[in-house]
Amino acid sequence: MKLSELSEQSGVPIASIKFYRRENLLPPGRSLGATTADYDESHVRRLKLIRAMTRFGGLSVAAVRDVLAALEEPHSPVEVLGIVDYAIPADLPEDAETTDGGPSWAADLIERMGWDVSDHSPHRAALDARMRALHRLGMDWDIEELLPYARLAEQVAHLDAARIELPADPEILAERVVVFSTLFGPVMPLLRRFAHENQARGRIADV
Amino acid sequence: MKLSELSEQSGVPIASIKFYRRENLLPPGRSLGATTADYDESHVRRLKLIRAMTRFGGLSVAAVRDVLAALEEPHSPVEVLGIVDYAIPADLPEDAETTDGGPSWAADLIERMGWDVSDHSPHRAALDARMRALHRLGMDWDIEELLPYARLAEQVAHLDAARIELPADPEILAERVVVFSTLFGPVMPLLRRFAHENQARGRIADV
Numbered sequence: 315m316k317l318s319e320l321s322e323q324s325g326v327p328i329a330s331i332k333f334y335r336r337e338n339l340l341p342p343g344r345s346l347g348a349t350t351a352d353y354d355e356s357h358v359r360r361l362k363l364i365r366a367m368t369r370f371g372g373l374s375v376a377a378v379r380d381v382l383a384a385l386e387e388p389h390s391p392v393e394v395l396g397i398v399d400y401a402i403p404a405d406l407p408e409d410a411e412t413t414d415g416g417p418s419w420a421a422d423l424i425e426r427m428g429w430d431v432s433d434h435s436p437h438r439a440a441l442d443a444r445m446r447a448l449h450r451l452g453m454d455w456d457i458e459e460l461l462p463y464a465r466l467a468e469q470v471a472h473l474d475a476a477r478i479e480l481p482a483d484p485e486i487l488a489e490r491v492v493v494f495s496t497l498f499g500p501v502m503p504l505l506r507r508f509a510h511e512n513q514a515r516g517r518i519a520d521v
Numbered sequence: 522m523k524l525s526e527l528s529e530q531s532g533v534p535i536a537s538i539k540f541y542r543r544e545n546l547l548p549p550g551r552s553l554g555a556t557t558a559d560y561d562e563s564h565v566r567r568l569k570l571i572r573a574m575t576r577f578g579g580l581s582v583a584a585v586r587d588v589l590a591a592l593e594e595p596h597s598p599v600e601v602l603g604i605v606d607y608a609i610p611a612d613l614p615e616d617a618e619t620t621d622g623g624p625s626w627a628a629d630l631i632e633r634m635g636w637d638v639s640d641h642s643p644h645r646a647a648l649d650a651r652m653r654a655l656h657r658l659g660m661d662w663d664i665e666e667l668l669p670y671a672r673l674a675e676q677v678a679h680l681d682a683a684r685i686e687l688p689a690d691p692e693i694l695a696e697r698v699v700v701f702s703t704l705f706g707p708v709m710p711l712l713r714r715f716a717h718e719n720q721a722r723g724r725i726a727d728v
Contacts, residue, residue: 356692363696370703385691394691398698400643423712429719436607441711448704453697460708462680466673467712473669474713475720484592484601485563489570490660491605496577497655499710501667504648505630505674506681506709512636513682 317343320353324361331361337375339364339382366451371402395514399507419445422457427464470502524550527560531568538568544582546571546589573658578609602721606714626652629664634671677709 320343321328334340340360343351360382367373367381384397420438424431431438445455478494481487527550528535541547547567550558567589574580574588591604627645631638638645652662685701688694 359690359692359696363692363699366696366699366703371699372703381695385695389691394694395698396639398695399702400641402699402702420715424715427715427719429715430722431715431718432603434607435715435718437711437714441708444704444708444711448700451700451704453700453705459684463677463709464712464716466677466680467709468716468719470670470673470713471716471720473673474717477666483566484596485566485570487601488588488592488605489566489573491602492570492573492578492609493655493658493660495606495609496573496579497651497658498660499713501648501651502670502674502713503706503710504644504651505671506677506706507644508627508631508634508636508638508642509671509675509678510681511638511642512634512675513678515637 315353316350317353320357320361324358324365326361326365334361334364337379339375339378367401373401377401396511399510418442419455419457419460423460423464426457426461427468522560523557524560527564527568531565531572533568533572541568541571544586546582546585574608580608584608603718606717625649626662626664626667630667630671633664633668634675 315323317328317331320326321331324331326334331340335342340357343353343357346352363382364378367378368375373381381397381401385394389397418438420441423441424438448455474494478490481490522530524535524538528538531538533541538547542549547564550560550564553559571585571589574585575582580588588604588608592601596604625645627648630648631645655662681701685697688697
């Protein structure tokens with residue numbers, strides 16, 4: 315396929331493709347003359363991966379190059395999981411995306427869980443933005459699949475509640491909540507990553 | 522107390538205290554003359570809160586001002602939780618702190634859970650840095666208190682495993698993992714926040 319078609323199929327603008335070529339992140343196409351080249355499915359796959367790493371993973375070009383180099387070696391799927399998992403920072407900045415007034419995953423989920431959550435919660439829009447982005451990238455989630463996560467989140471919140479005291483002074487309380495949410499909040503995703511790695515290694519052992 | 526003592530007790534440098542005074546985030550002390558003022562415990566508390574919000578919560582001075590203004594009104598503890606929770610972004614950038622070779626929470630936890638995790642996992646240092654920061658701020662955690670979180674993280678990882686396919690092509694797999702970790706990963710902390718709010722509202726209803 316031609317450059318324009320590669321851009322269309324991968325969803326990556328031509329200027330970006332040329333940049334990735336210059337940076338040697340994308341291998342050359344088969345030369346069809348001085349100015350044209352023929353690209354194939356392997357280029358589409360590579361571009362999608364580069365895009366995922368830079369756009370969602372927040373990786374620098376140098377970090378992407380390291381991951382791609384690691385993937386060049388023969389690896390089992392589980393090893394690939396490990397390479398990528400170690401490369402992506404555990405905490406990522408919030409996506410700035412806003413809602414477009416479409417159907418709300420958050421509203422459905424909150425209703426199904428019977429939760430009492432303000433309509434003004436900023437976390438509703440944040441959840442919807444993520445679910446929509448996943449949908450656009452071909453990862454569709456049924457609300458039924460999300461519910462088990464919500465039930466586990468509820469158990470985590472119960473552990474938290476047993477841990478956070480409620481001092482009467484609003485400033486002391488506010489300070490405790492900031493410290494707890496910002497420093498302890500990200501501990502859970504780290505534990506999840508350990509559990510992933512442990513599981514992945516178990517899968518090797520099972521084979 | 523004098524300015525120097527206020528700085529010592531709050532852990533906030535004098536230059537920063539003066540900045541917070543100019544920005545009107547910190548109320549004036551009782552004037553003792555043209556150049557000296559007397560501060561009390563309320564100033565210490567206020568400074569600790571400002572510090573927690575700017576340093577750990579990543580809030581701008583303007584956002585801190587909004588939270589402080591909201592706290593000026595009389596609020597129940599549960600309402601304070603809500604104000605702070607809505608103000609702090611759900612995803613925060615990783616703390617750049619590194620290990621100092623002290624005792625490792627991660628190592629203890631991984632051993633207690635019987636998990637198989639590489640010594641080279643970058644998430645070990647990340648966990649230790651957070652636990653040490655909490656310790657410095659007076660929030661001490663026993664490993665026993667962390668274990669229930671690890672067990673729930675394991676259940677979350679099981680849900681994830683059922684969800685992530687393992688395509689044979691390493692680039693497709695890597696792309697799926699990046700998309701899943703970066704877009705779906707932060708969904709769990711959002712669900713936890715909903716559960717917190719629901720719980721807090723339940724506490725009001727119980728009173």
